[in-house]
Amino acid sequence: xxxxxxxxxxxxxxxxxxxxxxxxxxxxxxxxxxxxxxxxxxxxxxxxxxxxxxxxxxxxxxxxxxxxxxxxxxxxxxxxxxxxxxxxxxxxxxxxxxxxxxxxxxxxxxxxxxxxxxxxxxxxxxxxxxxxxxxxxxxxxxxxxxxxxxxxxxxxxxxxxxxxxxxxxxxxxxxxxxxxxxxxxxxxxxxxxxxxxxxxxxxxxxxxxxxxxxxxxxxxxxxxxxxxxxxxxxxxxxxxxxxxxxxxxxxxxxxxxxxxxxxxxxxxxxxxxxxxxxxxxxxxxxxxxxxxxxxxxxxxxxxxxxxxxxx
Amino acid sequence: xxxxxxxxxxxxxxxxxxxxxxxxxxxxxxxxxxxxxxxxxxxxxxxxxxxxxxxxxxxxxxxxxxxxxxxxxxxxxxxxxxxxxxxxxxxxxxxxxxxxxxxxxxxxxxxxxxxxxxxxxxxxxxxxxxxxxxxxxxxxxxxxxxxxxxxxxxxxxxxxxxxxxxxxxxxxxxxxxxxxxxxxxxxxxxxxxxxxxxxxxxxxxxxxxxxxxxxxxxxxxxxxxxxxxxxxxxxxxxxxxxxxxxxxxxxxxxxxxxx
Numbered sequence: 133x134x135x136x137x138x139x140x141x142x143x144x145x146x147x148x149x150x151x152x153x154x155x156x157x158x159x160x161x162x163x164x165x166x167x168x169x170x171x172x173x174x175x176x177x178x179x180x181x182x183x184x185x186x187x188x189x190x191x192x193x194x195x196x197x198x199x200x201x202x203x204x205x206x207x208x209x210x211x212x213x214x215x216x217x218x219x220x221x222x223x224x225x226x227x228x229x230x231x232x233x234x235x236x237x238x239x240x241x242x243x244x245x246x247x248x249x250x251x252x253x254x255x256x257x258x259x260x261x262x263x264x265x266x267x268x269x270x271x272x273x274x275x276x277x278x279x280x281x282x283x284x285x286x287x288x289x290x291x292x293x294x295x296x297x298x299x300x301x302x303x304x305x306x307x308x309x310x311x312x313x314x315x316x317x318x319x320x321x322x323x324x325x326x327x328x329x330x331x332x333x334x335x336x337x338x339x340x341x342x343x344x345x346x347x348x349x350x351x352x353x354x355x356x357x358x359x360x361x362x363x364x365x366x367x368x369x370x371x372x373x374x375x376x377x378x379x380x381x382x383x384x385x386x387x388x389x390x391x392x393x394x395x396x397x398x399x400x401x402x403x404x405x406x407x408x409x410x411x412x413x414x415x416x417x418x419x420x421x422x423x424x425x426x427x428x429x430x431x432x433x434x435x436x437x438x439x440x441x442x443x
Numbered sequence: 444x445x446x447x448x449x450x451x452x453x454x455x456x457x458x459x460x461x462x463x464x465x466x467x468x469x470x471x472x473x474x475x476x477x478x479x480x481x482x483x484x485x486x487x488x489x490x491x492x493x494x495x496x497x498x499x500x501x502x503x504x505x506x507x508x509x510x511x512x513x514x515x516x517x518x519x520x521x522x523x524x525x526x527x528x529x530x531x532x533x534x535x536x537x538x539x540x541x542x543x544x545x546x547x548x549x550x551x552x553x554x555x556x557x558x559x560x561x562x563x564x565x566x567x568x569x570x571x572x573x574x575x576x577x578x579x580x581x582x583x584x585x586x587x588x589x590x591x592x593x594x595x596x597x598x599x600x601x602x603x604x605x606x607x608x609x610x611x612x613x614x615x616x617x618x619x620x621x622x623x624x625x626x627x628x629x630x631x632x633x634x635x636x637x638x639x640x641x642x643x644x645x646x647x648x649x650x651x652x653x654x655x656x657x658x659x660x661x662x663x664x665x666x667x668x669x670x671x672x673x674x675x676x677x678x679x680x681x682x683x684x685x686x687x688x689x690x691x692x693x694x695x696x697x698x699x700x701x702x
Contacts, residue, residue, distance in 0.1 A: 184542045187699040210544040220535035224461045236453040237545050239446070265464075285543070 135198045137162040137289050137320035138183060142192035145178055152178045154344035155192065160337075162288075165311070165321040167335035169328065171436055174341045176324035177217065180293045183322065184214045197289050213287030217294045219274045220281070221266050227277050228253065228262040234284035252280040256310070272303035279310065289320045296330060308333060328432055342436040355431045362426050364407060366393045367419040380414035381407070397423075447546035454553020455560075458527065462561065468526070472519040473565050476512050477572050483508055483635060484576045491636075498637075502666075506580070509573045510661035511634025514654055516569045517594060518625025520562040521601035524554055528609030529618035538700065551692055555602045562598040563591075581667035590664045593677065597657055600681040601625065603688030610695040628654050633662075653680040 138160035145153040152175045160166040168176050181187045183196055185205040193200065199207030214220075222230050228249055235245030253259045256276040261269065266277065275295070282290065292311070296304040311334055315321055325331055331338045332352045339349040348355055366384075368374040368391045377393055378386055384395040397403050404423070411418055462469055483491070484505045491504040531537050531550070540550050570578075582590065605621050612618040631645065632638075632654040638646055649655055656676040663670035 186538060186541055206544050209542055212542065214539065214542045216535060216538055218535040218538075220537075220539035222457070222536050223534070224464055225457070229460065233453065233457055236456075237450060237540075237543055239449065281539070 134162055136160055137164075138166070138194070138196050138322060140183065140192065140194035143179065143182060143189050143194055144191035145175075145182060145187070145189050152344055153182070153189070156341070156344070156346050158194075158339065158346075160320060160322060162320050163315070163318055164337065165315055165323060165335045167331035167338045168322070168324045168341055169326070169331045169338055169432065170324075170341035171326060174436075175344045176326075176341055177293055179341070180214070180216070180291050180322070180324060184212055184291050185209055186214075211287060212289045212291060213282035213285060214291045215275075215279050215282045215293065215295060217297060219278045221274055221278055223267040224265070226263050226265055227258050227269070227273075230266060230277060230281055231284060234281045238285045240284075248284055252283060256280045257306070272299055272306075275299060275303065275307065276310075279307075283314075287319065289322065290314065292321060292323045294324055294326065296325070296327065304330075340432065340435050347435045348431065356426045358431070362397060363394045363424050364397045364404065365422045365424060366395065366411075367391065367421070368393070369417065369419045373417050373419075376414060376416045377411060377418070380410055380416055391419075447549060447552075450546045450549035451552040451556065454549050455556045458553055458557035459560075461527070462557070468523050469561065469565070472523050473516070473568060475519050476516040476565075476569050479515065480508070480512050480569070480573060480576060494640075503577060503579070505573065505576050505578050506666055507637075507662065508635065509570070509578050509580075510658050510665055511629055511632070512569060512573065513566055513594065513661055514597065514634065514658050515625065515629050516565050517562050517598045517601060518629070519622070520558060520565050520598065521605040522619075522622040522625055523561075524558040524602050525605040525609040525612070525618040525621040526615060528554055528606050529612050529615055532610060533614065541700070547696065548693070551606050551696060554606055555599065558602040558605070559595060559598045562602075563595065566594050580665045582665050583667070586664045586667060590661060593657065593660060593664070593681075596678065596681045596685075600684035600688065603685050603692060605688070607688045607692035607695060610692055628652060629658075633658050653684070656680060 136159050138158055140156065140158040142155045142157065143153050144151075144155050156175075156179065158166075158168075158179075168179060170176050178187075182189045183194055183201060185201050185208050188202060193202075195201065196208045197211035199205075199211065201208050222233065225233065231249035231252055232245055235248055240248060253262050256279070258273065258277060258280065261273060266274065269277065279292075279295070295311070296307050299307065308330070311321060311323075321334075323331070323335060336351060337349065338352055338355060339346045340355070341347070348358070350358075363385075366377060368377065371388070371391065374386060374388070374391050374393060378384065381393070381395060384393045386393050395407065397407065404421075408418075408421075488504050495502065495504050495507065528551070531554075537550070541547070580586075608621045609618050612620070629635075632649050632652055634654070638649040638655065641649055656673040657680065659673040660670050660677040662668070663673065
């Protein structure tokens with residue numbers, strides 16, 4: 133067993149009398165993607181800020197890349213890269229100058245710095261705008277430059293705080309591809325997101341954070357299995373067919389106005405065939421059929437409490 | 444230690460690059476002292492000259508005025524730093540710097556070094572303009588070197604104070620308060636008229652506030668007149684500002700950033 137890239141136990145943080153993190157434990161294996169999933173205000177960003185040495189925890193312990201965040205912050209800083217929600221770029225410099233600034237701060241030599249900057253501009257599709265001031269960049273370009281700047285130091289552990297929030301679908305796909313490439317290169321990624329598909333798409337493990345507590349943790353598939361919600365939806369042409377089907381199957385949720393019947397089921401071929409056989413035997417005419425597997429949305433809504441609803 | 448210096452040099456290059464790209468701030472910081480010079484020499488100068496001619500060791504009013512203008516040049520220069528530091532703090536880039544394995548103080552020392560260099564350039568230009576307005580200094584090489592030394596010390600001191608104000612302010616409006624400090628205090632000092640022509644409480648304040656000894660020392664050095672105890676009081680005030688500014692700035696920079 134190698135040292136985990138990130139290990140935290142009992143992390144607590146309050147701002148004033150507002151408890152933001154209420155004792156969370158995290159364990160991230162090196163070379164994997166870990167997603168911290170949660171609604172706005174769940175404490176995701178605070179967790180990243182503590183793990184990246186930006187702020188101190190009130191209680192608990194955390195180590196990143198084998199260094200304690202409180203006792204050896206410089207050791208942690210040398211191993212990590214952080215790209216936050218708000219772009220951390222210098223608006224008064226060009227894209228290339230921003231990258232060279234990072235190279236200088238990482239004490240790369242002049243030639244090495246230029247080589248690295250050129251390589252990242254290429255990789256992040258920023259070559260054409262390298263000489264333009266960042267203040268003229270689009271949102272997607274800023275986000276790419278932001279991540280490129282973070283990668284100048286070749287971090288082993290990468291923190292990405294909502295990396296695709298506010299990006300258009302295309303930029304989002306590009307960002308996902310970049311993240312996958314990084315992980316293929318051995319980088320550990322700690323990702324926060326409020327998008328369930330993003331966690332599903334990228335992460336090997338997901339922790340769901342709500343009101344400062346981890347309410348569920350596991351592989352996306354494990355989490356999905358824990359939540360009921362898989363069903364087959366049958367659509368009928370008229371109310372008579374719906375009635376007949378409901379009688380034949382003897383179960384399911386019927387929706388009179390939409391003329392649909394939802395039958396619990398995992399959507400496997402065998403169970404589907406059984407279902408259709410039963411309907412055939414009763415001579416029920418089914419208009420159409422769709423299979424709904426539980427997704428992380430179901431997990432999310434099952435596990436997190438909606439503040440709006442409570443209010 | 445060498446990393447701290449290297450990182451400071453990197454941050455200095457960053458600030459100088461900002462300056463080159465956006466010279467507007469520098470022009471404004473330089474424009475105000477020149478404007479005051481124009482106003483006080485060109486507009487009020489005639490009337491003030493008459494008064495000065497009757498004073499013992501009077502001379503031309505412009506000769507009296509330049510040291511105060513020089514101090515204000517340094518002050519305006521420092522207030523630019525308050526704004527630049529505040530802009531850094533309120534933008535995301537500072538979080539990036541804080542999560543990197545760099546000498547943290549270099550973010551601030553880069554600003555201070557940049558400001559001091561900038562101020563020397565501004566002060567030189569202001570003296571050049573003053574010469575065009577008829578300023579006739581009597582300083583020898585030693586006097587000029589001592590003037591440069593005091594301008595540097597003042598710039599260093601006021602800039603550290605400005606860095607702290609920039610860190611403490613929540614936004615640019617807050618950071619702008621520093622301008623008030625460097626704009627109002629000189630008017631209540633010996634910058635524009637001698638303190639003995641002032642009345643009552645104003646005179647007491649003008650004689651004891653920090654800028655008066657600095658201005659009097661600069662004036663003495665430039666005009667070749669005796670400086671007296673002003674020099675030491677000026678140096679003490681500068682050292683006090685520098686230490687207070689540095690300690691305050693360091694404490695502000697070390698605390699956890701707001702959530």
